[in-house]
Amino acid sequence: xxxxxxxxxxxxxxxxxxxxxxxxxxxxxxFVAAFAEAAMVGGLADWFAVTALFRHPLGVPIxxxxxxxxNKDRIGEQLALFLKDNFLTPSVVARRMRRFDVAGAIGRFLxxxxxxxxxxxxxxxxxxxxxxxxxxxxRLGGNAKTMVAxxxxxxxxxxxxxQAIEAAIAENRHVPIIDGIVRWAAxxxxxxxxxxxxxxxxxxxxxxxxLAIDDRLSDAxxxxxxxxxxxxxxxxxxxxxxxxxxxxxxxxFDLQNDPEMQAKVDRFKRDIIENPAVxxxxxxxxxxxxxALLRAARDxxxxxxxxxxxALRDLGKTLQEDPGLKRAINGFARRATxxxxxxxxxxxxTLVSDTVRSWDAETVTLRLENAVSRDLxxxxxxxxxxxxxxxxxxxxxxxVF
Numbered sequence: 537x538x539x540x541x542x543x544x545x546x547x548x549x550x551x552x553x554x555x556x557x558x559x560x561x562x563x564x565x566x567f568v569a570a571f572a573e574a575a576m577v578g579g580l581a582d583w584f585a586v587t588a589l590f591r592h593p594l595g596v597p598i599x600x601x602x603x604x605x606x607n608k609d610r611i612g613e614q615l616a617l618f619l620k621d622n623f624l625t626p627s628v629v630a631r632r633m634r635r636f637d638v639a640g641a642i643g644r645f646l647x648x649x650x651x652x653x654x655x656x657x658x659x660x661x662x663x664x665x666x667x668x669x670x671x672x673x674x675r676l677g678g679n680a681k682t683m684v685a686x687x688x689x690x691x692x693x694x695x696x697x698x699q700a701i702e703a704a705i706a707e708n709r710h711v712p713i714i715d716g717i718v719r720w721a722a723x724x725x726x727x728x729x730x731x732x733x734x735x736x737x738x739x740x741x742x743x744x745x746x747l748a749i750d751d752r753l754s755d756a757x758x759x760x761x762x763x764x765x766x767x768x769x770x771x772x773x774x775x776x777x778x779x780x781x782x783x784x785x786x787x788x789f790d791l792q793n794d795p796e797m798q799a800k801v802d803r804f805k806r807d808i809i810e811n812p813a814v815x816x817x818x819x820x821x822x823x824x825x826x827x828a829l830l831r832a833a834r835d836x837x838x839x840x841x842x843x844x845x846x847a848l849r850d851l852g853k854t855l856q857e858d859p860g861l862k863r864a865i866n867g868f869a870r871r872a873t874x875x876x877x878x879x880x881x882x883x884x885x886t887l888v889s890d891t892v893r894s895w896d897a898e899t900v901t902l903r904l905e906n907a908v909s910r911d912l913x914x915x916x917x918x919x920x921x922x923x924x925x926x927x928x929x930x931x932x933x934x935x936v937f
Contacts, residue, residue: 537913544920545583548575570931571924578923582916589912590901604904605897612892616885624881626874633873639855639865646852684818685809693805694798698791705784714780715769722765725758732758 552572558565587593588601604611622628704710725732733754768774790797808814855862892900905912 537910541579541583541913541916541920544917545576545579548572548579548920548924552576566935567928567931571928574927574930575920575924578926579916579920581923582919586912586916590905605901608895608897608900609893611900612889615892616889619888620881620885624877624884626878626881629877630870630874633870636869637862637866638869639862642865643852643855643862646855647849684821688809689806691805692798692802694791694801697801698788698793701784701788701791705781705788710781710784711772714777717780718765718769722762722769725761725765729758 549572552569555565555569555572559569584593588598588603590602590604592598592601701710733751764776768776771777791801855865895903
């Protein structure tokens with residue numbers, strides 16, 4: 537393009553010389569000469585303007601030329617400020633993130649991981665793995681664990697438990713729990729028969745011991761308890777079973793409607809969350825999740841195989857079809873991105889300005905010139921043609937008037 541623009545300028549010079557030579561032969565050659573002369577002026581002016589952006593024209597240090605190399609540091613600072621003001625502020629990122637369906641994109645990827653975009657998927661996977669490995673694991677893990685703990689603290693778990701128990705009762709899914717309690721009680725009784733006999737012996741007087749009444753009493757108590765447990769296990773309508781059912785119904789109601797019961801459950805939940813064992817469990821959970829993410833990023837095809845792959849595909853369908861889950865994940869992604877920008881936005885801006893400042897002037901000049909060179913040469917060619925037309929109009933007006 538540069539050679540083409542220069543060739544047009546030289547062509548206009550040749551046309552001007554020939555038209556000036558032929559001007560005495562016919563008046564029309566005056567119009568041709570005027571066009572060529574003005575075209576040379578326009579082409580030279582635009583050549584000077586384009587060249588002055590990147591270097592001194594003809595090597596002459598004319599003031600206000602070589603603008604890019606002389607203002608390299610200021611360009612880097614302005615570029616960094618432009619990025620910060622238009623892309624890396626929390627309000628801008630939050631506004632733009634509202635347009636992105638992160639959950640839907642993840643769901644589509646999980647349902648069809650290849651999707652005809654193998655190279656892009658592999659590149660994205662490698663980039664994700666590099667980012668995950670480069671981030672501060674202690675800080676990132678701490679943020680993840682804090683987020684999980686805060687979500688658990690904010691969760692009103694009592695009504696959820698009440699609804700779960702109510703649904704289980706409606707489908708008789710609580711019956712195996714009662715059966716298990718009965719069998720557990722029978723096993724406890726068999727394992728602690730001597731404890732029962734010792735308790736009866738301690739409470740018996742000497743006369744009862746002398747007549748061995750304590751032994752018969754122990755046998756009666758143990759036999760009666762064992763008979764009661766056998767009857768409860770075999771009779772689904774046993775009175776004690778009915779009382780247990782009523783207890784489950786009452787518990788489900790209280791969990792959903794009794795403020796005192798809900799407060800007890802909330803205190804119990806908070807005690808569990810503050811327990812060091814739960815903190816250790818969250819640590820292990822984060823490590824497992826991080827390792828699973830790294831394995832998936834390094835080898836996405838293998839990760840999507842087998843039952844785990846089926847589970848991920850089911851999760852992908854859920855992410856696309858469940859509006860509540862989609863809304864929650866998109867909200868989390870938006871908050872996480874805004875938080876990352878708030879934490880690292882200034883560092884990114886500083887990286888841009890420092891990188892540009894570290895480049896030498898020739899590198900900056902070549903990169904910018906290569907990026908916009910074609911359009912700049914079009915400016916030169918357009919300037920040649922426009923200048924010629926303006927010269928032709930002026931010559932015509934002078935001739936006519």
